Amino acid sequence: xxxxxxxxxxxxxxxxxxxxxxxxxxxxxxxxxxxxxxxxxxxxxxxxxxxxxxxxxxxxxxxxxxxxxxxxxxxxxxxxxxxxxxxxxxxxxxxxxxxxxxxxxxxxxxxxxxxxxxxxxxxxxxxxxxxxxxxxxxxxxxxxxxxxxxxxxxxxxxxxxxxxxxxxxxxxxxxxxxxxxxxxxxxxxxxxxxxxxxxxxxxxxxxxxxxxxxxxxxxxxxxxxxxxxxxxxxxxxxxxxxxxxxxxxxxxxxxxxxxxxxxxxxxxxxx
Amino acid sequence: xxxxxxxxxxxxxxxxxxxxxxxxxxxxxxxxxxxxxxxxxxxxxxxxxxxxxxxxxxxxxxxxxxxxxxxxxxxxxxxxxxxxxxxxxxxxxxxxxxxxxxxxxxxxxxxxxxxxxxxxxxxxxxxxxxxxxxxxxxxxxxxxxxxxxxxxxxxxxxxxxxxxxxxxxxxxxxxxxxxxxxxxxxxx
Numbered sequence: 001x002x003x004x005x006x007x008x009x010x011x012x013x014x015x016x017x018x019x020x021x022x023x024x025x026x027x028x029x030x031x032x033x034x035x036x037x038x039x040x041x042x043x044x045x046x047x048x049x050x051x052x053x054x055x056x057x058x059x060x061x062x063x064x065x066x067x068x069x070x071x072x073x074x075x076x077x078x079x080x081x082x083x084x085x086x087x088x089x090x091x092x093x094x095x096x097x098x099x100x101x102x103x104x105x106x107x108x109x110x111x112x113x114x115x116x117x118x119x120x121x122x123x124x125x126x127x128x129x130x131x132x133x134x135x136x137x138x139x140x141x142x143x144x145x146x147x148x149x150x151x152x153x154x155x156x157x158x159x160x161x162x163x164x165x166x167x168x169x170x171x172x173x174x175x176x177x178x179x180x181x182x183x184x185x186x187x188x189x190x191x192x193x194x195x196x197x198x199x200x201x202x203x204x205x206x207x208x209x210x211x212x213x214x215x216x217x218x219x220x221x222x223x224x225x226x227x228x229x230x231x232x233x234x235x236x237x238x239x240x241x242x243x244x245x246x247x248x249x250x251x252x253x254x255x256x257x258x259x260x261x262x263x264x265x266x267x268x269x270x271x
Numbered sequence: 272x273x274x275x276x277x278x279x280x281x282x283x284x285x286x287x288x289x290x291x292x293x294x295x296x297x298x299x300x301x302x303x304x305x306x307x308x309x310x311x312x313x314x315x316x317x318x319x320x321x322x323x324x325x326x327x328x329x330x331x332x333x334x335x336x337x338x339x340x341x342x343x344x345x346x347x348x349x350x351x352x353x354x355x356x357x358x359x360x361x362x363x364x365x366x367x368x369x370x371x372x373x374x375x376x377x378x379x380x381x382x383x384x385x386x387x388x389x390x391x392x393x394x395x396x397x398x399x400x401x402x403x404x405x406x407x408x409x410x411x412x413x414x415x416x417x418x419x420x421x422x423x424x425x426x427x428x429x430x431x432x433x434x435x436x437x438x439x440x441x442x443x444x445x446x447x448x449x450x451x452x453x454x455x456x457x458x459x
Binding site: 115116117119120124125126127131136137139140141143144146147148151154155158 | 353366
């Protein structure tokens with residue numbers, strides 16, 4: 001057997017191997033002969049463009065849209081990136097043209113997709129893409145970016161609503177504060193446990209000790225003489241928002257003690 | 272786990288019991304967050320607490336919550352823009368289940384802290400397959416039953432999954448499911 005015969009014997013299996021690898025590595029490809037007719041179409045491209053068949057003129061199915069002036073002739077084929085638009089379909093192939101010798105060309109590429117919905121429009125599944133093809137990753141990234149933007153918008157909306165609520169509460173607080181400041185009475189604010197968190201005397205003589213020493217102590221300890229009356233009044237105000245009046249603390253010369261709930265999270269005891 | 276998982280639990284809770292149920296679950300779980308950011312990683316304990324609280328508030332067992340969550344996960348992610356990708360994963364149960372690892376692999380490129388479970392199909396026939404589920408998180412396997420039900424809904428097929436074997440070691444839980452499916456239903 002001559003060397004030439006050996007080569008011919010190997011041509012068939014070698015060609016099959018190349019074609020099989022080409023199908024797996026670049027499932028979106030089209031091989032064109034020197035006359036501009038399709039020799040073979042990759043399996044995924046054939047699924048996306050079912051009318052594309054061997055023997056057809058390639059320019060009847062795929063138009064080279066970029067770079068300008070690109071054509072399906074070997075001597076004018078662009079060397080860099082090419083975009084090929086499919087006829088009667090939204091498919092755009094992004095890839096490159098490779099000369100195969102004797103005037104033939106091979107277009108290898110991937111669909112240019114910018115939305116996950118295009119997969120269904122083109123009748124493609126994830127299995128149509130080679131495992132190494134980053135198109136699917138690109139789609140995932142785009143979707144993730146879109147979701148991240150939606151999350152950012154939602155958070156911004158929540159922040160805006162929260163700021164508006166804070167402003168509203170601050171306005172209520174200011175109005176209440178102005179109203180209380182105008183009163184000649186001793187003002188005591190406590191938390192739920194009866195701990196003094198604000199003291200506004202009309203004069204220091206109303207207090208059994210300087211205000212800064214009384215802060216954060218129990219109102220019942222600070223004003224022991226009133227503890228029995230204050231406790232139920234504070235409880236009523238905290239639980240039901242009911243106002244109650246109490247006699248002034250012994251240290252106070254004038255005024256009265258009342259309790260009522262203040263703004264959310266804050267409770268006031270007013271004397 | 273990433274916020275999308277916790278957000279899906281919140282969505283499921285609202286779907287079952289309204290916003291009041293979700294607020295009760297938040298309170299029961301001691302949740303500080305009022306909402307979740309999908310692509311932010313949260314501690315796993317938070318998700319486990321939410322599942323436990325959901326069971327208590329919605330009066331469901333943990334397994335029932337996880338199964339409902341698995342079913343809901345397919346719908347929820349579909350609504351959040353991932354539906355077309357899941358639909359592109361295949362048109363049959365073996366195709367879609369067979370693509371899950373590849374999908375997770377791609378998602379990990381974007382979410383480096385993602386530690387997804389693994390799904391491997393064996394003994395695939397026209398009406399059944401064996402699905403091996405591996406996860407480094409314990410106790411979440413009942414979710415797979417719901418996941419198969421959710422995918423069946425997506426693919427418009429009848430399907431069920433039943434755990435037939437379970438191996439737990441220090442690093443992972445491996446549960447084998449027998450997944451049965453019927454051909455596509457005739458669409459009206």
